[in-house]
Amino acid sequence: xxxxxxxxxxxxxxxxxxxxxxxxxxxxxxxxxxxxxxxNALANASVTPWVRxxxxxxxxxxxxxxxxxxxxxxxxxxxxxxxxxxxxSKVAIEWTPADASVYGYKNPIGTEQLMWIVGSRAVQLYFTxxxxxxxxxxxxxxxxxxxxxxxxxxxLKTEPSVVINPANGARMTYGEIAAFGTxxxxxPAVDPKEFKERKDFRLIGKSQPRRDTPSKVNGxxxxxIDVKLPGMVYASTLHSPVHNAQAGIWDPGKQDQSAxxxxxxxxAEIKAMKxxxxxVKLANGLAVVADHFETAKAGRDALKVKWTRAKADGFxxxxxxxxxxxxxxxxxxxxxxxxxxGDVKTAxxxxxxxxxxxxRSDYGYHAQMEPLNAVVRLNEAGNKAEVWEGSQxxxxxxxxxxxxLGLKEEQVDFHQCYMGGGFGRRSLxxxxxxxxxxxxxxRRPVKLIWxxxxxxxxxxxxxxxxxxLEAATDASGKVTGWKHxxxxxxxxxxxxxxKIPYYGVPNQYIERRGVSHGIKLKHWxxxxxxxxxxxxxxFVDQMAVDQGMDPIEFRFERMGATxxxxxxxxxLAQMSDYKAKRPDGRALGISITERSGSxxxxxxxxxxxxxxxKIRVHKVWAAIDGGLIVQPGAAKANVESAIIYGLSSILxxxxxxxxxxxxxxxxxxxSLMRMSDLPEEMNVTFVDVDxxxxxxxxxxxxxxxxxxxxxxxxxxxxxxxxxxxxxERVLETLKA
Amino acid sequence: xxxxxxxxRQVSVDADPRTPLLWAIRDHVGxxxxxxxxxxxxxxxxxxxxxxxxxxxxxxDVGAVAGKTVVTIEGLSPNSSHSLQKAWVAEEVPQCGYCQxxxxxxxxxxxxxxxxxxxxxxxxxxxxxICRCGTYHRIIAAIQRAAMEG
Numbered sequence: 001x002x003x004x005x006x007x008x009x010x011x012x013x014x015x016x017x018x019x020x021x022x023x024x025x026x027x028x029x030x031x032x033x034x035x036x037x038x039x040n041a042l043a044n045a046s047v048t049p050w051v052r053x054x055x056x057x058x059x060x061x062x063x064x065x066x067x068x069x070x071x072x073x074x075x076x077x078x079x080x081x082x083x084x085x086x087x088x089s090k091v092a093i094e095w096t097p098a099d100a101s102v103y104g105y106k107n108p109i110g111t112e113q114l115m116w117i118v119g120s121r122a123v124q125l126y127f128t129x130x131x132x133x134x135x136x137x138x139x140x141x142x143x144x145x146x147x148x149x150x151x152x153x154x155x156l157k158t159e160p161s162v163v164i165n166p167a168n169g170a171r172m173t174y175g176e177i178a179a180f181g182t183x184x185x186x187x188p189a190v191d192p193k194e195f196k197e198r199k200d201f202r203l204i205g206k207s208q209p210r211r212d213t214p215s216k217v218n219g220x221x222x223x224x225i226d227v228k229l230p231g232m233v234y235a236s237t238l239h240s241p242v243h244n245a246q247a248g249i250w251d252p253g254k255q256d257q258s259a260x261x262x263x264x265x266x267x268a269e270i271k272a273m274k275x276x277x278x279x280v281k282l283a284n285g286l287a288v289v290a291d292h293f294e295t296a297k298a299g300r301d302a303l304k305v306k307w308t309r310a311k312a313d314g315f316x317x318x319x320x321x322x323x324x325x326x327x328x329x330x331x332x333x334x335x336x337x338x339x340x341x342g343d344v345k346t347a348x349x350x351x352x353x354x355x356x357x358x359x360r361s362d363y364g365y366h367a368q369m370e371p372l373n374a375v376v377r378l379n380e381a382g383n384k385a386e387v388w389e390g391s392q393x394x395x396x397x398x399x400x401x402x403x404x405l406g407l408k409e410e411q412v413d414f415h416q417c418y419m420g421g422g423f424g425r426r427s428l429x430x431x432x433x434x435x436x437x438x439x440x441x442x443r444r445p446v447k448l449i450w451x452x453x454x455x456x457x458x459x460x461x462x463x464x465x466x467x468x469l470e471a472a473t474d475a476s477g478k479v480t481g482w483k484h485x486x487x488x489x490x491x492x493x494x495x496x497x498x499k500i501p502y503y504g505v506p507n508q509y510i511e512r513r514g515v516s517h518g519i520k521l522k523h524w525x526x527x528x529x530x531x532x533x534x535x536x537x538x539f540v541d542q543m544a545v546d547q548g549m550d551p552i553e554f555r556f557e558r559m560g561a562t563x564x565x566x567x568x569x570x571x572l573a574q575m576s577d578y579k580a581k582r583p584d585g586r587a588l589g590i591s592i593t594e595r596s597g598s599x600x601x602x603x604x605x606x607x608x609x610x611x612x613x614k615i616r617v618h619k620v621w622a623a624i625d626g627g628l629i630v631q632p633g634a635a636k637a638n639v640e641s642a643i644i645y646g647l648s649s650i651l652x653x654x655x656x657x658x659x660x661x662x663x664x665x666x667x668x669x670x671s672l673m674r675m676s677d678l679p680e681e682m683n684v685t686f687v688d689v690d691x692x693x694x695x696x697x698x699x700x701x702x703x704x705x706x707x708x709x710x711x712x713x714x715x716x717x718x719x720x721x722x723x724x725x726x727x728e729r730v731l732e733t734l735k736a
Numbered sequence: 737x738x739x740x741x742x743x744x745r746q747v748s749v750d751a752d753p754r755t756p757l758l759w760a761i762r763d764h765v766g767x768x769x770x771x772x773x774x775x776x777x778x779x780x781x782x783x784x785x786x787x788x789x790x791x792x793x794x795x796x797d798v799g800a801v802a803g804k805t806v807v808t809i810e811g812l813s814p815n816s817s818h819s820l821q822k823a824w825v826a827e828e829v830p831q832c833g834y835c836q837x838x839x840x841x842x843x844x845x846x847x848x849x850x851x852x853x854x855x856x857x858x859x860x861x862x863x864x865x866i867c868r869c870g871t872y873h874r875i876i877a878a879i880q881r882a883a884m885e886g
Contacts, residue, residue, distance in 0.1 A: 069831030069869045209828065216833030217824040217840060218816045219769015219809035226768035234763075292751070294759045369773050369781060369834040369868045420771070420834025421868050452774045633828060637874075641831055644870020667778035667866065675872040676863045682873060 019054040019178035020140075050096075051080065051137050057161060057175030059086050062096040064103045064115055065122045066392050067212055068368075068422035069641070070697045071634035072122035074210045076130060079123070079630065082203045083134025083196060084141075086174070087161035093211055098394030098414035105129060116393040118427050118523055120596035120695025123630050127693050128192065135190040143188070144181035145172045160202065198628070198690065207633030212418065224417040225449060227375045227388040232445040233277055234293040235438045236300035239285035239458045242660035243520050245310035247286050265305040273299050280441045284458075287438050293449060300451070310660065311518030317464060317657040320517060321360055324466035324487040327513050335485070335511040339499050342507030347481030351472035354481075355546070357539045359469075361531035361723040363655035364462035364524055365664070367672055370420020371455045374432040376401065377445035385412045385439075389432045390419030397429030404433035405440055423645070424523030425460060456670055457662045460522030461655055463490035467535040472507075477547050478558050479505050486532065487513040490521040497529030497702060500536060502592055502599055504560025519657060525645055526595050529702035531723060537591035537706030538719060551590055551710065552578070564599055564625060565592060571623035571687050572601040586618065589711025593622070593703035596695025600624035602643075602703035604679075606711045610734065613727030615708060617647055619681040624699055627691040635696045639684045642700030648673035650705045654724050740801045742767070743811025753799025758782045760798035761808060769809040769837045773866070780865030783838035784808045790845035809837035812844060820844055823882035831869035839865050843879050852883050 052060040061080050065072030077093050080086075096103040096115075104113030105125040138158060145163035146153035149170060157164050161174045198205070215221035240246065248264045270279050270288060275295035280287045288299030327333045348354060375388040385405055391397040391414075398414045405412075419426055435448035450458070465488035472481030482505040488494050495512050524530075544554035552569050555561045561569065572578065572590065582588055586607045593600040605619040620643050629635050652671045656663045664670040684700070709720045718733050739748045742765060749755075749764045756775075761767050761784070770793055773781030777795040784793045785807040812818045816825075820840050830836045839862070846853055846861045853861070858879050867875065 069833065071831075209825075212833065213825055213828060213830055214816065216830035216836050217821045218812075219767070219837050221833050223771075223834065225772065226762075228763075228766065228768075292755075292759065292763055294752075294755050367868055369771070369779070369832065369866070371772065419832060421832045423868075449772070452776070637828065637831060637871075640873070641870045644872065645868075648870070666776050667774050668776070672866050672868060673870070674863050674866060675859050675875070678859070678872045678876075 019052060019175075020181050020183060050133065051084070053174050053178040055175050055179040057087070057090050057173055058092060059084070059090055059161070059174065060092045060094055062103070063093050064096045064126065066115075066117040066390075066394065066416060066419065066422070068117075068390070068392065068419035068426070070122070070638050071210050071631060072117060073212060074208065075123050075631045075634060076126055078203050078208060079127060079130040080134040080137075082201060083131045084137045085158040085160055085202070088203055088208060090161055095416040098398045098416070100395035104395065114393070115395040116427055117422075118392055118424060120598070120697035120699070123693045124597060124627075124695050127630075131195050132190050135194060136187045139188040139190065140183055141174055141177050141181070143184070144177045148172070148180070204630050205628070205632065207631055210634060221418050223370055223420050224375055224389045225370055225373045225420070225447075227417065227447065229375065229377055229445040232375070232447055233289055233291060233442060234296045235280070235287045235289045235435065235446050235448040236293065236296040237282065237285050237287045237434065237448065237450060237454060238300050238303045238305065239454060240307045240310065241457060241662075242307065242310045242312050242315075243458070244284055244312065244518055245307040246284060247281055247305045248308045265303055270299045270302060273302065278442050280438045282434050282437060287434065287448065289438060289442050289446065293447070297451065311516075312657075312660045315517050315519065315657055315660045317363060317655075320515070321464060321466060324515070325358075327487050327515065328466060328468050328485055333513050335513050337509075337511050338495055339508050339510035344481050344483060344507045344509040347507035348470070348472045348483075350474075351481060352475045353473050355471040355473070355539070355543050357469050357535070357542055357721070359467045359531065359535040359538065359721050361465045361534070363464045363657070364530070364649050364653055365456055365459040365655050365670060366421070366423040366425040366522075366524055367653070367670065368419070368421025368423055368425060371450045371452050372425070372431045373447065373449040374435040375445065375447045376432065376435040376439040378405070378436075378439050378443070382440065383407065383411055385436060386415065387412060387432050387436070388415045388417055389429070390417040390422070391426055391429065391432070392419070392422045392424070393427035393429070396427060397432045400429030400433040401436045404436045423525045424527065427523065452667070453665045456664055456666065458520065459655065459662065460520040462524035462527055462530060463488050463493050463521045465494060465531050467531065469535055469539045471539065471543060473543070473558070478560075479543065480507055481505070482508045484510045484536070485513060486511075486528075487515070489515050489517050489519065493521055493523065493527050495532075496527050497532040497594060502562050502565040502594060503555070504562060525642060526698035526701045529595050529698070530646070530649065530705060533591065533593060533702040534705035534709065534723060537703070538709045538721070541589070541706070541710040541713065542719065545713065555592070565601075567687055568592075568599055568601040568623045568625050571685060572603055572621055575623060575683055575685055576603045576621040578603070585715075587711045587714035589707040589709065589714060591703040591706030591710065593624075593699055593701075595698045595702055598624060598626040598694040598696060598699040600699055600703065602700075602707050604704070604707040604711055606708060606715070608712070608715055608730070613730035613734070615651060615712065615725055615730060616677070617651075617679045617708065619683070620679050621683045622700055622703070623685050623687060624696070625687045625689055626696045626699065627689060627693040629686050630693055632686065635686065636684050638696050639700035640682050642698055643682055643704065644673060644678075646701040646704030647677070647679070650708060650724050651677070652724065652726070654726060738798050738802050740803060741805040743807055749798055751798055753797055755798045756794050757784070757796040757798045757801060757806070758793040761793060761806070767808055767810050771834055771837060773835065773838075778866075779835070779838075780842060781835045781838045783841040783865065785841060785845065788845075788848065790842050809841060812840065818844065819882040819886055820847065820878065823878040823885065827874045827878040827881060829871050829874040829878050831871055835865065835867045839867065839875055843875070843882075846879065847883060853879065855880070
């Protein structure tokens with residue numbers, strides 16, 4: 001896969017190819033394949049090659065699966081190849097351009113087309129669209145062979161990359177067909193009933209090696225940070241320590257502070273440094289541009305800046321958490337209703353017993369291994385820009401760059417690169433837009449790299465939160481009323497995973513109470529699920545303990561677990577030998593897990609060092625219903641990865657903000673899980689179902705906190721109620 | 737100008753001798769398999785070998801390797817044929833892949849000194865290298881496989 005080549009114009013790509021080129025276009029009916037003739041006839045339509053079959057049999061399939069380690073780059077073309085009946089060994093993969101109108105999926109919660117590979121969306125949202133495309137290509141190939149042979153197309157079959165006539169054993173390869181074949185003006189329609197049956201799959205459900213692996217063991221995988229262009233210079237940024245401030249002298253009398261300028265920092269001193277080319281002012285910081293990165297960074301480190309005021313001035317995260325409690329207690333506080341079912345008031349008024357619990361969670365940082373970076377080049381006239389970035393949302397990034405430069409999106413070419421981790425951070429294009437502004441100012445290609453310290457200080461975090469849960473039970477112990485209030489900043493980020501569709505509690509009221517601190521927040525591997533599932537499942541466990549019931553039985557009998565939920569708990573119980581006695585000093589805890597349409601149940605076996613407060617997780621089990629599993633190997637790797645991500649965040653990671661600034665600065669004080677904390681066992685299983693694929697990139701994460709907390713209770717009869725469970729917190733809990 | 741042996745090749749880098757070796761290798765020489773992760777010797781993404789010992793290239797001045805022998809992931813084998821690289825593929829270790837050059841270089845140091853490491857040996861040796869995707873269990877499996885298959 002070549003990623004540094006300048007993309008030739010689409011028309012020239014179409015014109016220059018031998019063989020069959022299927023095009024894709026967007027119409028009122030969504031994305032569809034079309035013939036080249038049809039594509040060329042459509043004036044001004046967005047047209048790009050999607051599947052190309054060369055006479056030598058090579059099949060090139062474009063992938064919209066931004067690759068951050070989850071394997072989508074391989075899984076998406078594989079879906080096309082399955083329905084095409086393509087010989088996978090002859091399939092080459094290329095990135096699609098960043099054109100969402102052509103390559104996007106329909107936003108499930110809107111009408112627009114998106115390419116965002118977020119929320120575990122890639123396979124689940126592209127699945128049907130790509131199967132249809134693959135099936136159409138296969139039909140065309142068969143039709144061409146039928147015509148050549150003078151037989152009825154309906155009598156023909158395919159084997160990988162070969163059309164076969166069972167009547168006489170004649171065979172024609174896809175490559176041979178590509179050499180003479182034509183594509184009809186209107187492509188054949190495909191009814192989903194015509195899709196391959198599961199028993200006939202050759203690729204789906206059968207793990208294929210990921211295509212990016214070989215390049216990731218010899219240093220050749222191209223990340224944006226590796227891109228080098230002729231004449232390129234380097235930029236290192238210093239952003240305001242308090243989020244969203246500007247470099248400038250604060251003048252309370254002035255409306256527009258942005259005019260305040262070089263006298264607000266040691267401009268002359270920096271510019272006099274050897275190798276420094278420029279100091280560029282950005283919305284929330286400064287960039288030092290130099291001949292090499294180390295020179296730019298030295299300039300950046302030497303910057304002394306006066307910052308304007310910002311909303312987050314004086315913000316203290318611990319204090320804010322305390323304030324959340326008051327907001328929750330305030331009957332006049334504004335609340336957004338998220339769920340209202342049945343009659344909660346009556347359920348509580350007539351309850352045999354009520355329960356109440358509170359939970360807290362701190363900010364979390366993505367900590368993707370590749371610090372944020374981008375490369376941008378503008379042409380001489382300044383009316384054409386190229387961006388190299390590893391992006392979860394290339395369409396969004398292209399938009400951000402175009403906006404920053406005052407260009408139209410069509411004037412920006414986006415070159416996708418591998419991402420050294422994404423986890424939700426890489427979907428805004430904010431740093432690419434910064435790089436574009438710098439490139440515009442210095443009129444040279446620029447590589448911008450955020451230092452790790454910048455990456456943390458300017459982290460867009462998983463929000464912190466306070467949660468209060470209440471439940472009402474009837475005389476039989478059944479949970480009949482449920483109230484959950486989450487308080488914090490971050491609006492939609494705060495509420496993911498707060499609903500409980502997997503339980504059948506008849507009367508529910510769920511709300512969010514929002515505040516705004518001016519701290520940058522962002523999606524983060526399952527975001528709100530981390531603290532919401534923790535709170536929900538710890539609370540459920542608390543009730544199970546109170547009623548003296550087995551926690552799984554309690555979920556079945558008293559929480560009205562749905563059949564889908566029962567199935568994953570049953571699978572979990574079996575795989576973890578749930579009833580077995582654990583070794584001395586160890587205990588098992590369980591939790592449900594839910595994200596992006598997938599549902600699962602997880603368990604951990606832990607021990608505790610009561611002197612240090614360190615929790616050790618020895619074994620982990622997860623039973624997941626993710627629908628049809630397209631690539632079992634990659635799916636398992638995703639769940640394992642999210643388990644480790646969960647363990648790391650729940651046991652180690654904590655962002656605190658004091659006087660408006662993030663207190664952590666690198667991996668010495670934002671500590672990530674290392675190999676020595678690896679559980680001895682991780683067991684992942686997928687329940688066998690035929691339903692459509694659902695998201696699997698994050699489902700391994702949400703159960704970790706609840707499962708650990710519930711296991712901890714079994715060991716100590718104490719409840720951990722504040723994420724993360726750092727040794728200090730554990731010791732405090734033990735003392736309490 | 738600093739001269740040293742890089743992947744069996746004599747190179748001269750026209751950079752301030754205080755330039756971190758990481759940036760000298762990546763930007764001045766142009767070998768980008770060695771990665772920048774933290775710039776503070778905390779994550780191991782920039783691990784390379786200097787005279788056979790795994791080192792954090794972000795923590796060494798290029799001037800300090802004058803006359804020495806440096807090996808990066810690109811020089812570990814000519815065609816991904818090192819037992820660790822083969823094992824890394826077989827165990828499907830990489831996810832985002834960004835830390836893996838450093839992981840492999842760190843593991844190569846281990847196997848050179850201890851061809852049959854125990855699980856505990858592996859963990860003790862590799863604990864300095866962070867993998868945010870959490871591929872630790874597969875790294876262990878790959879090192880064990882490489883040790884067995886040679």
